[in-house]
Amino acid sequence: MNIVNKLTLRMLKENKRRTLVTIIGVIISVAMVTAVTTLFASFMNLLQKEAVADNGNWHVLYKNVTKEQLYEIKNDEETDTVFISRDVGYAELERGQNPSKPYLHVKEFDSTAFEQFSIELIEGRLPKTPNEVVISQQIIDDGGVPLEIGQTITLQVGDRYYKVDDDEGITNNSFSLVYNGDELAETIINTVEKEYKIVGIINAPNWEHSFSPAYTVLSSTHEAFIGANEQVNASVLVKKLNRSIFNHSNQLAENFGIEEVIFNDELLRYHGIVEGDNLNRTFISLVTIIIAIIVVGSVSLINNAFAISVSERSRYLGMLASVGATKRQKRNSVYFEGVMIGLISIPLGLIAGIGGIAITLSLLNGILQNVLNLRTELTVVVTPMSIILTIIISMLTIFISVFIPALRASRISAIDAIRQTKDIKLSRKKVKTSKLVRKIFGIEAEIGLKNLKRNKKRYNATIFSLVISIVLFLTISYFTNSLQKAAEMSNFNPEYDISVSFDQNFEQIDQDVIENIRSFEDVTDMNIIYYFGSIEGYVDKSKLSSSLKERSKDFPDMLEDGKYLYNIDVNVLEDEDLKSYVEQISVDFNPLINSDHPTAILFNKNHFYDMEKEKYVEEEAVNLDIGDKIALQYNDWVTEKRYQLAEEVEIIAEETEQLPLGIYNSTNPGQFILIMSKSSIEKLVGDIDIETGTSEMYIKSSDPMKTVEDLENIGINKDSIYNVYESKKNDEQFLFVLGVFVYGFITLITLITVSNIFNTISTSIALRKREFGMLKSVGMTPKGFNKMIHYESIFYGIKSLLYGLPISVIVMFLIYKATEFSYEYEFYLPWKSIGIVIVAVFLIVGIVMLYSSSKVKKENIIDALKQENI
Known part of the structure; x- marks a missing residue:
């Protein structure tokens, strides 16, 4: 390790408070990015499993294909797995006790289809021949028919035919029966007698809803059993899942005369692949905005920390330059500092993010399963891609943050650094203030304003931190309101009990x-x-x-x-x-x-x-x-x-x-x-x-x-x-879960922004010990000193609000436009949140200024005037 890097490490150790604040800020930043990517991967995995449980694990379904068409599908370059199924028909359930479910619905699956459609066997085994079946447990429990494994049943299987006035025909509606007034207006025709042996009992599949007209009976089939003129349904899992699936599948169907193609839209949506889906566009737009907010907030904090570090080290960097240090060495000293901060913060941030999400999900899993009626647990899914993405984002964030301070460090000349004239340049024009300021607020306000103008870079860094804080808080607040508005528009949630x-x-x-x-x-x-x-x-x-x-x-x-x-x-x-x-x-x-x-x-x-x-x-x-x-x-x-x-x-x-x-x-x-x-x-x-x-x-x-x-x-x-x-309890639990994630995010954002403000203002105050000592030496009283600090706080607050509020409105409008893909309502401003921000800005700045100034208030004038660095 060269001497410059050793000196950099020494500076980090000597400025423990600033180093710790920077490390904590980076850890929070990395943890938030990790939490977002991990939570996204976990929820997508859960939704994929739920979609598979509901509709089966398939991407494309080709309806009513012949044996020849099935051969072409299997040999398509994009096809990974093909499994077949077919509807045999409906049969009346003899001795059934539920008039709303008078039928059995007989289907045939091959061995792969039984796996991919998530058929849950309770007892017995799955059928191996077309003469064997498994039956739904609901036939026994709800239908009241005591069928058993080993029993042989004879069914008259055919089509459901309905007639209501002049309207008649074959119906395969699996959601309801056809009635004419109060009387059932359908019967079974074109029947074929089939004899089956019951070899197993299964849980009712998800397509067998409580309002379905039939219970499920599943038999076995195989490609070898398909006759030349018979048709089956071919379900396909493709090799590479991307948006080309839609065009490719439709083209394949057109080429080989397949009349109907169905896509598993729900499963494809949760793989991020769906055609013309506004909800997906809304989700992607909002996630992009949230990630951007995290990165901007993080860059703000880390950039200010390194800018302050360079400002603190300017004298010693100048001394290094005077004894032969090159621009590259000075620049690399700042990059080295960034690397050290990253090496400590990124692993800890990854652990904190994954651990935080794991703990949160373990505590909320029961509520989530109850509220969302989940059949599977929400487990933490950490993919290599999410970790790599987090590390890349974190490294880019640190690099962007240190780039300008490193560039500035390389340009520090020996004379300017030793004389400390780079940051504070006294010219009449630069520090000129309005006469009204002194007239209305007094000389303390004028001195405070001149101080801010003299320390332009530190002043702007603080303003930037405050502006970012305002934008982050108002953006997340508006995002939360947008979620509530979306829930209100898409759900009926009565206030009464x-x-x-x-x-x-x-x-x-x-x-x-x-x-x-x-x-x-x-x-x-x-x-x-x-x-x-x-x-x-x-x-x-x-x-x-x-x-x-x-x-x-x-x-x-x-x-x-x-x-x-x-x-x-x-x-x-x-x-x-x-x-x-x-x-x-x-x-x-x-x-x-x-x-x-x-x-x-x-x-x-x-x-x-x-x-x-x-x-x-x-x-x-x-x-x-x-x-x-x-x-x-x-x-x-x-x-x-x-x-x-x-x-x-x-x-x-x-x-x-x-x-x-x-x-x-x-x-x-x-x-x-x-x-x-x-x-x-x-x-x-x-x-x-x-x-x-x-x-x-x-x-x-x-x-x-x-x-x-x-x-x-x-x-x-x-x-x-x-x-x-x-039912309201479920809604309240859902809002509670939503609130945990949203307000947890707001808490982390607030920690970043408050640490950002604290780091910037407190360091700025500490670096002005000589200035404060000079003011005391020419007669400024403690009361006047406090007054000056108060006015500086007010100037910080006013200017940050003048920039922060308009930028916040623009970002909120972007969120509004993102939600407009799925929800259309008038844009509004969250006035309550804006009021909170206005009060909070002055409160936070005031508290930090008072805390920081109290550290230098009792400083001996002589010691303060001799002070060259903190």
């Missing part, structure tokens, strides 16, 4: 029962909502939602005289519940109950899945304004008559965020919600006799299980009570 259905309108419900329920000890919130049957209203073209306006351009026939007929979800609340709701949204209650004409609150938010755009969309449901009136009509489902309601309804308020308990957003583009009082609906309906409405009670409870018991005890029919608490 219990609902009670009444086949009565609000006039028929016993009010004493309602008041009794309100008095339950555990009931924290409650709503009674009355629903009409079918209410519609015409809305002018100019008032339509954006999606309907777009659609009307392509389909003008959807408009009638320039108007569109909306479905309107009219919800009537009890006066007490309505009053509580309007107080929450700051709306006057009086016009809703005392107006001489019908009035309503318009809830004007709608989210739905747009089939054409292949994304979730959120928009204003209708462009009605406060004061607008709309005429409504009622469709009686029983008499099939349409009634024009007595008066127009006036919109007196509009709401887009908060709905009453029990009401949820519209889920199609031609619908909006009106909330009304009893008195308004009575004015609206007039003399029309409406008997088709129903009422629902929605309850939030601190103890839902006890509340259900209390409801049953006062005579509420058990069948009319729906306890959604259990």
Whole structure:
């Protein structure tokens, strides 16, 4: 080891605090990259296993191929493994006890297919000949037919034929039976008698859902058993899995006359290969942004650390230059420092990242399996590629971080370094400040501002650290909000715990029962909502939602005289519940109950899945304004008559965020919600006799299980009570798991940024001991010194926010555009998070400045003036 490297190691040992902060920052950075790549590999592995459990381990399925076509598929250059299967047909299950599953579905698999379709044998063995079968355990448990291993069964196997009015034909629908009214409208035709020996019992395969019309029976087949005119299904695993699979497979099918090709989209998606998948594009875009955030934050921290190191070592680097050290030696001393930091930090970061994910997954595995209904455990998967990728990213991060400081170190001249004039250059123009600063804030503020201008590089390094911190926090905060928004748009998550259905309108419900329920000890919130049957209203073209306006351009026939007929979800609340709701949204209650004409609150938010755009969309449901009136009509489902309601309804308020308990957003583009009082609906309906409405009670409870018991005890029919608490528990567990990963990520990001700020500011303050000593020597009091430090903190905060907030908005908008592949909603700013950031910036800077300045405040003036380095 040469003398320069020895001196570098000595400097690292002498500046233990800065070295430790740098090492910790790099370890966190490496751990985060490791955690992201490991978690990604682990989840992809889990999802692949789940996809295989659901649909089998195959990539391409060629339907109904002949023996000759099968030969061509097997000899294709891209084919790795081929296994065959075929549907033999359906047979009636004699003595079956479940009318929803009257059939057996007989299929044939070859030996490889039994493995690749994840058939789980409970007892016995798998069939080896076409005369042997394994049966689903559900035939015994759910169907009530006591079949046994060794028993021989005779089945009449054929096709399911249905006839409903003039519609008839063969159905292979494996999801439901065909009914005509309440009667089964199908039977088995074209039957062939087959005799099978039961040799094993299997768990019900995943395609045999609870609502499937048939239980599974599997027999054996082989290529040798296929006749010249018979057809089978050929499932293929390809050699090289890439996007060319789609074109190649379709071309192969076209070349050899194969009519139908099916791709295992779910499995291919989790291998990162899917054709035209918006969700995949969204995921890749977001992961790319997250990795970029980690790298930028890490580069910021490490770069500042090495820049500070070079600044601290500038005098000794100049002395080395004076005794003959070359530019290359000085530059390599900084690279050597980076290598030393990397050698310590990268292995520890890898261990910390993998260990952290392993511990997290072991603690959350039970919850994940329960929430996501997983059949397999989520195990930590560490691939060589993920480790190599992490090391490469970490090495590049360190190299980028040390490049500029190393370049700067090589250019340090002996005279400038010894005189210490490189960083601080006093020129009138450079340190000029506005006269208003002294006038408004005093001389301490002016000195503080001049200090920042004199130490331009250190000042900019600190500002850069703060800006990065602001951007990281706001970006992750917005990312979290985007995940919640996506979950909200794609799932119905009721706020209530219990609902009670009444086949009565609000006039028929016993009010004493309602008041009794309100008095339950555990009931924290409650709503009674009355629903009409079918209410519609015409809305002018100019008032339509954006999606309907777009659609009307392509389909003008959807408009009638320039108007569109909306479905309107009219919800009537009890006066007490309505009053509580309007107080929450700051709306006057009086016009809703005392107006001489019908009035309503318009809830004007709608989210739905747009089939054409292949994304979730959120928009204003209708462009009605406060004061607008709309005429409504009622469709009686029983008499099939349409009634024009007595008066127009006036919109007196509009709401887009908060709905009453029990009401949820519209889920199609031609619908909006009106909330009304009893008195308004009575004015609206007039003399029309409406008997088709129903009422629902929605309850939030601190103890839902006890509340259900209390409801049953006062005579509420058990069948009319729906306890959604259990399903909500799963949703809450999912959000908890999501929160662990998201907020764990935020915590690590925060550690990087806070250590970055602490390292930069504290070192900067420590390097200014001579400056502070000089100020004290000319009469600056401790009070004035504190005042100067406070103003410097304010200047740091203001400037960092001026840069950080606009950059954050740009990055947030990029995330918004990334989610737009799958979700369409208006861009918004997280004002609460922005407020937290503004307070946090001044708080963090202030605390670090005060902490660092307290270390030099008691410094002896003479010692401080003699100080040349920390």
